[in-house]
Amino acid sequence: MTVSTLQHAIIKKLPLRKHIKISDFVSTGTMPIRHFNFNFDAKTFDDRFYLQKEWASAYFFALSIFLTYGEELVIETARYHRDFITDPILKQRVSALIGQEALHSKFHNEYNDIMKPHHLPVGLYRFLAEKVFEYTFLKFPQPLKLSMMAGIEHFTAVLAEYMMKHEDHFYHSDDEKARALWMWHMLEESEHKDVAYDVYQTLSGNYWLRISGFAIAFVTILGGVSLGSLLLPFLRKPSNLVSLSFWKEAKSSASLLFGYENGVFGSTTGHIFDYFRPDFHPNDHDTTAYLKYYKEKLLHPETGVLTPFFVKEFTPAVRAA
Numbered sequence: 001m002t003v004s005t006l007q008h009a010i011i012k013k014l015p016l017r018k019h020i021k022i023s024d025f026v027s028t029g030t031m032p033i034r035h036f037n038f039n040f041d042a043k044t045f046d047d048r049f050y051l052q053k054e055w056a057s058a059y060f061f062a063l064s065i066f067l068t069y070g071e072e073l074v075i076e077t078a079r080y081h082r083d084f085i086t087d088p089i090l091k092q093r094v095s096a097l098i099g100q101e102a103l104h105s106k107f108h109n110e111y112n113d114i115m116k117p118h119h120l121p122v123g124l125y126r127f128l129a130e131k132v133f134e135y136t137f138l139k140f141p142q143p144l145k146l147s148m149m150a151g152i153e154h155f156t157a158v159l160a161e162y163m164m165k166h167e168d169h170f171y172h173s174d175d176e177k178a179r180a181l182w183m184w185h186m187l188e189e190s191e192h193k194d195v196a197y198d199v200y201q202t203l204s205g206n207y208w209l210r211i212s213g214f215a216i217a218f219v220t221i222l223g224g225v226s227l228g229s230l231l232l233p234f235l236r237k238p239s240n241l242v243s244l245s246f247w248k249e250a251k252s253s254a255s256l257l258f259g260y261e262n263g264v265f266g267s268t269t270g271h272i273f274d275y276f277r278p279d280f281h282p283n284d285h286d287t288t289a290y291l292k293y294y295k296e297k298l299l300h301p302e303t304g305v306l307t308p309f310f311v312k313e314f315t316p317a318v319r320a321a
């Protein structure tokens with residue numbers, strides 16, 4: 001009996017396996033990797049990029065710094081598990097996921113570098129994230145890393161859908177490079193939202209392990225990133241602690257993030273916890289119309305938001321296992 005036959009025999013006996021949903025890879029098709037050159041400049045960096053609110057913008061700056069570490073984990077985990085995937089289309093999509101995440105990480109790091117002259121705590125946050133990942137997440141066994149990868153990708157899919165539904169939020173700033181970076185990133189997070197999940201369900205499918213990965217991603221993203229963004233305005237400018245104008249604005253920043261009606265997390269709670277459904281699948285939340293609209297809006301050869309920065313597109317080959 002081969003290892004994979006044995007693995008499949010064990011997997012079939014796992015509780016809740018019968019509920020598992022996996023994409024139809026033939027209809028999902030292949031995925032590209034897009035290269036850009038943003039050439040970020042500290043002089044045009046807008047420190048109130050998100051709706052001109054200092055604290056709400058701080059959330060996106062903290063996220064931009066911390067997400068690169070999550071992406072490194074996704075890349076490493078996807079590379080490891082790609083070898084066990086036998087479906088040629090899913091394998092291609094894993095290769096494209098690795099390429100897309102590597103470029104997200106590269107360009108967010110470039111964007112994070114231009115935050116430094118604006119006194120954002122980039123060095124401190126990088127140091128903390130590096131230590132947390134080095135001593136905890138990167139030491140996890142591969143099955144837990146795989147489940148965490150699926151959990152992280154669920155959160156980025158939720159955020160991407162929220163951002164695509166609130167396009168106007170990107171247009172309160174003249175920082176067109178930051179706008180292009182976030183819109184491109186959100187487009188691709190939505191484009192590849194089912195890949196990590198399909199790999200997890202194909203190779204494991206254990207419900208409780210999936211929920212464990214979700215719980216770790218939940219604490220890291222909602223706890224760690226939120227704490228980082230909460231402290232960021234004070235680490236940057238301690239006088240904010242006693243600034244009346246800062247505290248006046250703080251309430252609306254909080255509702256932009258956690259408000260039930262329209263907040264990034266407050267309004268997406270149902271989507272976030274839908275992951276607990278045994279028969280959950282990322283594509284149950286259909287974003288095909290948004291993807292079509294954004295691909296046209298961002299990548300149109302003349303009018304695309306990303307066109308001034310676009311270098312090339314590359315589609316990894318489909319290879320039989």
Ligand SMILES: [Fe+2]
Nearest residue numbers: 071101104189
């Ligand atoms: Fe990403």
Ligand SMILES: [Fe+2]
Nearest residue numbers: 101153156189
């Ligand atoms: Fe992703």
